[in-house]
Amino acid sequence: MIITVASGKGGTGKTTVAVNLALSLSNESPMYLDCDVEEPNAFLFLNPTIEERREVGQLIPEIDTRLCTYCGRCAEVCAYNALAVVGKKVLVFPELCHGCGSCTLNCPTGAISERLDVLGVIEKGRAGPVQFGQGILNVGEAMAVPVIRQLKKWAIPEVRDGKIIILDASPGASCPVVESMRDADFVLLVTEPTPFGLHDLRVAVQVARDELGKVIGVIINRTGVGDDGVESYCAVEDIPVLMRIPLDRRIAEAYSNGIPLVEALPEYRTQFRTLCARIDELSVQRTFPVQEEVS
Amino acid sequence: MKQLVVLSGKGGTGKTITAAALAHLASREMSVVLVDADVDAANLGLVLNPTEIERHEFRSGQVAIIDDAACISCNRCVEVCRFDAIAVNGRYQVSALDCEGCASCFYQCPAEAITMQESLSGEWYRSDTRFGPLFHAHLFAGQENSGKLVTLVKQQGRLLGLDERRDVVIIDGPPGIGCPVISACSGADFALLVVEPTVSGIHDLERVLATTNHFGIGSLVVINKYDINLQRTAEIVAYCHAQGVEVVGRIPYDDVVTEAMVHGQPVTAFSAGPVSHALLDVWSRTKQYLLEKENGCDGADTT
Numbered sequence: 001m002i003i004t005v006a007s008g009k010g011g012t013g014k015t016t017v018a019v020n021l022a023l024s025l026s027n028e029s030p031m032y033l034d035c036d037v038e039e040p041n042a043f044l045f046l047n048p049t050i051e052e053r054r055e056v057g058q059l060i061p062e063i064d065t066r067l068c069t070y071c072g073r074c075a076e077v078c079a080y081n082a083l084a085v086v087g088k089k090v091l092v093f094p095e096l097c098h099g100c101g102s103c104t105l106n107c108p109t110g111a112i113s114e115r116l117d118v119l120g121v122i123e124k125g126r127a128g129p130v131q132f133g134q135g136i137l138n139v140g141e142a143m144a145v146p147v148i149r150q151l152k153k154w155a156i157p158e159v160r161d162g163k164i165i166i167l168d169a170s171p172g173a174s175c176p177v178v179e180s181m182r183d184a185d186f187v188l189l190v191t192e193p194t195p196f197g198l199h200d201l202r203v204a205v206q207v208a209r210d211e212l213g214k215v216i217g218v219i220i221n222r223t224g225v226g227d228d229g230v231e232s233y234c235a236v237e238d239i240p241v242l243m244r245i246p247l248d249r250r251i252a253e254a255y256s257n258g259i260p261l262v263e264a265l266p267e268y269r270t271q272f273r274t275l276c277a278r279i280d281e282l283s284v285q286r287t288f289p290v291q292e293e294v295s
Numbered sequence: 296m297k298q299l300v301v302l303s304g305k306g307g308t309g310k311t312i313t314a315a316a317l318a319h320l321a322s323r324e325m326s327v328v329l330v331d332a333d334v335d336a337a338n339l340g341l342v343l344n345p346t347e348i349e350r351h352e353f354r355s356g357q358v359a360i361i362d363d364a365a366c367i368s369c370n371r372c373v374e375v376c377r378f379d380a381i382a383v384n385g386r387y388q389v390s391a392l393d394c395e396g397c398a399s400c401f402y403q404c405p406a407e408a409i410t411m412q413e414s415l416s417g418e419w420y421r422s423d424t425r426f427g428p429l430f431h432a433h434l435f436a437g438q439e440n441s442g443k444l445v446t447l448v449k450q451q452g453r454l455l456g457l458d459e460r461r462d463v464v465i466i467d468g469p470p471g472i473g474c475p476v477i478s479a480c481s482g483a484d485f486a487l488l489v490v491e492p493t494v495s496g497i498h499d500l501e502r503v504l505a506t507t508n509h510f511g512i513g514s515l516v517v518i519n520k521y522d523i524n525l526q527r528t529a530e531i532v533a534y535c536h537a538q539g540v541e542v543v544g545r546i547p548y549d550d551v552v553t554e555a556m557v558h559g560q561p562v563t564a565f566s567a568g569p570v571s572h573a574l575l576d577v578w579s580r581t582k583q584y585l586l587e588k589e590n591g592c593d594g595a596d597t598t
Contacts, residue, residue, distance in 0.1 A: 007306075008335075008336050009306065009307060009336050009338070010303075010305065010306010010307040010308075010336075010470040011305060011306045011307010011308055011470075011491075012306075012307055015495065036471075037473075038304075038470075038471035038472045038473045038476075038502075039304050039305055039306075039470070039471055039472065039495075039498075039499040039502060039503075041305070041494075041495035041498060041499070044494045044495055044498060045494075077398065077402055079357065079396055079397050079398050080397075098395050098397055099377065100377055100378075100395065100397030100399045101375070101377055101399060102375075102397050102398060102399035102402060105375060105399065105402065105403060106402055137472065137473060139472060139502060139505040139506050139509055140477075140505075140506060140509040140510070141473070142442065142473055142474035142477050143473070143474065144471075144473045144474070170470075170471060171306035171307070171335075171336065171470050171471070172333075172335035172336060172441075172469065172470070172471075172475075173335045173336065173434070173436055173437065174334075174335050174434055174437065174438060174439065174441045174475075175437075175438075175439045175441075176473070177335075177437070178392055178393075178437045182392075182393070194553055194556055194557065195338075195341050195556055195557060195559070196311065196338045196341060196556060199336070199337075199338055199341060200336040200338070203335065203336055203436060206436035206437075207436040207437045210436065211392055211436050211437045212392065212437070225550055225553045226553050226556075226557060227557045249523075252520075252523050253523065253524060255493055255495075256491075256492055256493035256494065256496075256523055256524035256527055257493075257494065257524065257527075258493075258494035258495075
């Protein structure tokens with residue numbers, strides 16, 4: 001089962017929820033993938049030992065000037081303006097390229113080959129019973145999606161045998177978030193009870209439930225401040241609120257020092273185990289809807 | 296005219312709260328333009344009570360459409376698509392969310408069964424607020440090209456600012472360091488980085504600072520909720536000192552920040568407590584950089 005933890009708004013507690021969920025399920029040796037490749041943070045709480053690392057990126061065109069006739073076809077078919085033919089020169093702009101390979105396929109003289117343009121690294125390792133993986137986008141690079149896509153391809157096994165895989169997504173609601181949600185069996189949305197939290201939760205619900213058709217549930221973090229907008233929204237939209245974490249200075253302090261919640265306050269372990277059982281129930285209900293009894 | 300972008304790396308550290316407070320404080324002594332460059336999750340409007348003046352469609356990128364009647368089920372589109380965007384369930388179908396609009400399938404289809412359709416990916420708005428005009432946008436759920444939409448709202452804000460000879464553009468940036476952040480900081484005179492004294496806050500500050508350095512943009516740092524962990528705050532101060540980056544303020548933790556948000560107000564307009572005092576300090580020190588840089592070489596904007 002793949003559970004993606006996402007939020008819309010940043011800083012609502014995605015990593016806290018995802019890390020503590022993983023740590024509470026240590027008997028099941030879950031897998032944890034940090035898909036927030038722009039700002040990966042989970043390693044600060046899980047302290048994994050990295051065992052394997054590889055560079056990732058995307059394929060960008062390379063022009064063989066002996067074969068190129070400067071016909072301009074590559075520039076014409078490129079949807080991203082990543083190629084330009086100026087006189088007897090072909091310019092390639094790697095930061096605009098999406099690595100689709102259309103130029104290679106369209107080149108009439110076979111003058112285009114492709115080489116890897118490195119965007120970042122992906123890493124695999126262990127944090128005790130937790131199998132750990134993360135992607136790290138290089139500073140100055142714009143494209144997070146290829147790093148996330150390759151991390152998932154590399155780390156997630158084909159045959160999963162009921163293994164629990166937790167994906168920690170980046171904030172927002174655009175392409176990197178979609179990439180982190182697309183294989184999920186369940187999307188857990190973490191929010192806070194404030195107008196900002198509600199506004200961005202709506203956007204996240206639109207992506208996860210309405211666009212991608214995922215089963216979703218909400219966790220409200222830092223309850224006790226703000227207003228009841230998120231609670232009423234979830235009630236009206238019939239979205240289950242699976243957990244409420246109160247605003248608690250002890251939690252904030254433990255977090256600030258990189259100490260996981262379930263280590264600082266072990267009573268949360270049971271709550272996260274219950275959360276996982278609820279997620280399992282909800283996603284199974286969706287896969288195998290309850291049949292009407294035939295008497 | 297100067298452009299100030301508020302960034303953080305890590306999400307939820309208080310970018311928007313800070314940007315809104317600066318908008319309020321700056322507007323009392325100079326003319327400002329406001330831009331919300333977090334088009335995924337645009338929150339600045341929630342505390343500025345904007346009145347919409349203009350609304351525009353944002354069309355960007357394309358999506359492939361397969362005509363069932365013409366499709367000969369040769370599977371060529373699936374072979375060439377590097378984004379796994381084409382599914383075969385009895386018929387060949389493009390998943391609009393996964394399609395990157397590269398048109399590779401369009402060119403390769405031997406039956407000419409594929410067309411490319413421009414997609415409506417969002418909207419952008421010009422609004423009025425009591426602190427100045429606000430340019431903001433909404434990228435539709437799951438869409439691509441957020442960087443382009445960020446560039447567009449920023450450009451609109453800048454053009455209006457130049458036309459009306461405004462003093463400063465305050466840009467509320469997105470979290471992260473990737474495509475929308477790069478778009479948000481391009482052309483900025485300097486960046487105000489909002490950080491929390493936590494292990495992840497510090498880690499993300501290092502990455503966002505490396506990003507602003509990479510693009511040659513000067514940075515200032517604000518420590519939000521500094522009293523949650525004084526030791527980490529001291530670490531940030533030392534780190535910034537070593538990097539030659541000025542810490543222009545320390546904002547204490549206070550529930551009044553959330554209260555102000557619930558009331559739809561910048562915290563500085565809502566309360567006169569310690570948070571507002573700290574933000575006043577941030578503004579007065581940031582302003583000096585605005586003025587200082589104003590005297591530097593800036594041919595295009597001198598009057």
